Amino acid sequence: MNTRTALLDSAERAARQRGYDAFSYADLARDVGIRKASIHHHFPAKADLALSLIERYADRFFETLGEIDSTHRHAAEKLRAYVALYRDALVEGTQLCLCVAMSAGRDSLAEPVLDRLNQFHEKSAAWLTGVFEESLDDQTVSGVSDPNAEARATLALVEGAQLVARAAKNTSLFDAATAAFAARLSAPKPH
């Protein structure tokens, strides 16, 4: 179907698997089935592609966080869903969150792309801070004193866990890294 979408899909897969620097217009062309030059019609320069890529990714991501908000009541449940999001993104230890992949190779990124990247981190931290504040009320997460510090730590934890797990191509390393955090989340009440 839509060539532009197919290009974005292919580019996202490649960037998350091999890093932003490690895919070329030639790779994309081969994958999508058009000629290299035709890609320039949709994305004049690679920086344009990168920007579209991160915008689409961020939109989807925060839409998902919104869904988590509306389908889970307790802070612990939301955090479990958040961690699961990063775990699922690993896809058998081969793919990173696009933002982790881009953070890694950040020196070859254009300014507007970098802005979006930091915006992504800040928005994530804000959402997490909100959830940890809820946890102060519903008491479903143990040992919370500073919601903002917890949010920053959780963000770093899931991103780092992805990195370590991907390096070894082993999803269970992600689980091992997040186990201590998961233990702080109260079990869903049976009723």
Next chain:
Amino acid sequence: MNTRTALLDSAERAARQRGYDAFSYADLARDVGIRKASIHHHFPAKADLALSLIERYADRFFETLGEIDSTHRHAAEKLRAYVALYRDALVEGTQLCLCVAMSAGRDSLAEPVLDRLNQFHEKSAAWLTGVFEESLDDQTVSGVSDPNAEARATLALVEGAQLVARAAKNTSLFDAATAAFAARLSAPKPH
């Protein structure tokens, strides 16, 4: 001085600043002041350079961990020093730990380099597990129940914190991400 060492120094700086994929033999040659072809005398292929790079880095790193072991008595002090190690490696938010940088671009890494990388992670986790086990005795770290899980979490935390801080070129984001962890470490006893 030693050309080989100068090459390793330059390569390490470049890899940690811009990522492993983002520096070339031409960059190195310019930086060190010899011709590109001459580098091949010291490191026939780039994979040879990468291997030497990570071996030297890991040797230094674990030597430093040994020093931490011998200069600090309590688990909390050791962990504070460990986190500081990653914080200092950031160098004003521009450089990553070499292993974080390599984990990110891992698809362009040769097998032996990847082995060393995972070896680094495993050895780090083992050291951390040991320290958390000590903490069960000396009670200087709060809320420890599973030393191995704590070790994996701490490794992911500092690596993730580096990534996030470097993306924003802002060391204080590293501090924010590790603040909650630091709060669990008992203050050094005044005497």
Next chain:
DNA sequence: CGGAAACTTCCTACTACTAGGTAGGGCCCC
């Protein structure tokens, strides 16, 4: 309605440049 202009999408063919790596030779010192 018919037809021309305009736009979209893709093509072939090319540019200028960079990558890692090789061949072979010169120089200096043990």
Next chain:
DNA sequence: GGGGCCCTACCTAGTAGTAGGAAGTTTCCG
């Protein structure tokens, strides 16, 4: 004289990006 170290000159294969044109589709107007 042989080895360590570095050089010039070159190779192949890849990179992003451009020029210009061929189709098909849409839009607009008499």
